[in-house]
Amino acid sequence: MDLSNSSALVTGAASGLGSAVAASLAAQGVHVVGVDLDSGITRAQQAGSVPDGVTLVAADVTDGAAVDAAVETAQALAPVRTVVNCAGIAPVARIVGKKGPHDLGLFRTVIEVNLIGTFTVLARAAAVMAHNVPLEGGARGVVANTASVAAFEGQVGQAAYAASKGGVHSMTIAAARDLAGVGIRVCTIAPGIVETPMMAGITPEFRSELEANVQFPKRLARPEEYAQLVQMIVEHDYLNGETIRMDGALRMPPR
Numbered sequence: 001m002d003l004s005n006s007s008a009l010v011t012g013a014a015s016g017l018g019s020a021v022a023a024s025l026a027a028q029g030v031h032v033v034g035v036d037l038d039s040g041i042t043r044a045q046q047a048g049s050v051p052d053g054v055t056l057v058a059a060d061v062t063d064g065a066a067v068d069a070a071v072e073t074a075q076a077l078a079p080v081r082t083v084v085n086c087a088g089i090a091p092v093a094r095i096v097g098k099k100g101p102h103d104l105g106l107f108r109t110v111i112e113v114n115l116i117g118t119f120t121v122l123a124r125a126a127a128v129m130a131h132n133v134p135l136e137g138g139a140r141g142v143v144a145n146t147a148s149v150a151a152f153e154g155q156v157g158q159a160a161y162a163a164s165k166g167g168v169h170s171m172t173i174a175a176a177r178d179l180a181g182v183g184i185r186v187c188t189i190a191p192g193i194v195e196t197p198m199m200a201g202i203t204p205e206f207r208s209e210l211e212a213n214v215q216f217p218k219r220l221a222r223p224e225e226y227a228q229l230v231q232m233i234v235e236h237d238y239l240n241g242e243t244i245r246m247d248g249a250l251r252m253p254p255r
Contacts (some may be wrong), residue, residue, distance in 0.1 A: 001081060001139050001234055007031040007074040008082035010054075011061050011121055014040035016196035017146065018086035019051060020223035021230050025084075026053030031077035035059045035070050035087070035121075061087045061117030067124045079132040083125040083143045084230055085118045088164075090198070092157040107160045114164035115171075118145050122175060122186070130182040139237060140183040144230050145172065147190040147243060153252035165190070169243045176241030185240040187233045192247025195220040215249035 008025045012018030013034025026032045032054045036044075041056045050056060057073055059066035074080045089110060095102045122143050129141040147168040154162025168188055175186040193199070193210050199220065202210075211218050229246055233239050 001142060001237060002135055003028055003030050003081060003234065005078050006081035007033065007078040008084065009033050009035065009071060009074045009080060009121070009125055010084045010086065011035045011117075012040075012086035012088065013054065014044040014056060015049070016086070016198070017191070017194065017223050017226045018084070019044070019049065020227040021084050021086060022054045023051035024224070024227035024231060025082065026051055030082065031055075031074065033057055033070060033074040033077070035061065035067075061085075061121055062112050064120055064124060067120050071125050071128050075128050080125060080129050081132070081135075081141045082234055083121065083129070083141065085121050085143070085145045087117060087121075088114045088146060090158075090161050093160065094157050095159050102159065107163075110160035111164050111167070114161070115167040118168050119171065126179055126182070126184050129184055130179075134183055137237060138183040139185070142185045142187070142234050143175070143179075144233050145186070145188040147188045149190050149192050149245060149247050149250060149252055151190055151243075152245075155252055156255040172243050173241040180240075185233075185237070187239055187241070188243040189226065189229055189233075190243050190245045190247070191221060191226055192245070192250040192252075193220050194226060195222055213250055213253060214247070217248055219248075221246060221248065 008030050010022045013022040014036035022032045022034045034054045034056045038058045044050050057070045059070045132140045148165040150162045151165040151169040172188040
């Protein structure tokens with residue numbers, strides 16, 4: 001798909017995977033609107049880590065009105081052709097822990113952010129993209145969502161996270177079929193262990209343990225590699241309705 005004179009909406013864009021994707025798209029001349037929470041945007045601005053060419057907009061992905069406003073901001077710059085959902089949370093809690101059963105409020109929050117938030121952005125953006133002038137072959141845009149290998153091999157303490165990411169994976173083919181008529185493709189990436197800010201606090205010993213489970217290459221994935229895969233999905237017009245694992249052949253152990 002030709003990205004010239006187009007805009008992109010990237011969620012979770014203030015750090016990690018979203019920041020890498022936003023920087024990659026902006027480097028190609030795409031008008032990028034990055035969505036994140038106020039706190040994340042403030043940290044990025046204070047650290048001077050906002051990618052060049054990226055406009056950060058504060059919005060909660062579970063807030064339909066805020067998402068609509070972010071989509072409108074991107075569409076005002078140029079037709080929205082690319083949407084990348086990277087926003088998410090990953091709390092850890094066992095179904096039955098030392099304090100009793102899994103907190104239902106926490107479970108709902110994880111589903112709300114990771115699954116319903118992804119759907120909200122996908123649906124609100126697709127409603128605008130559907131009215132774009134079609135490109136060659138009738139293409140109007142592409143959506144790349146983020147699941148996780150936890151969708152397939154959830155570890156101890158990941159019941160809520162695995163359920164939310166499993167939902168994103170399962171939604172992919174249905175969304176692709178729903179949006180085929182308006183020329184919008186939908187794919188999902190299921191990353192393994194990626195070197196994001198969330199991993200910055202781990203010990204060298206734990207890092208080595210994580211890397212040992214990766215078949216090859218025996219290291220953590222890099223955010224730039226995720227952005228590279230997003231780019232491939234955007235460019236490859238025949239990729240649709242698919243969840244692609246990016247994990248170095250990792251299969252997560254129980255813990």
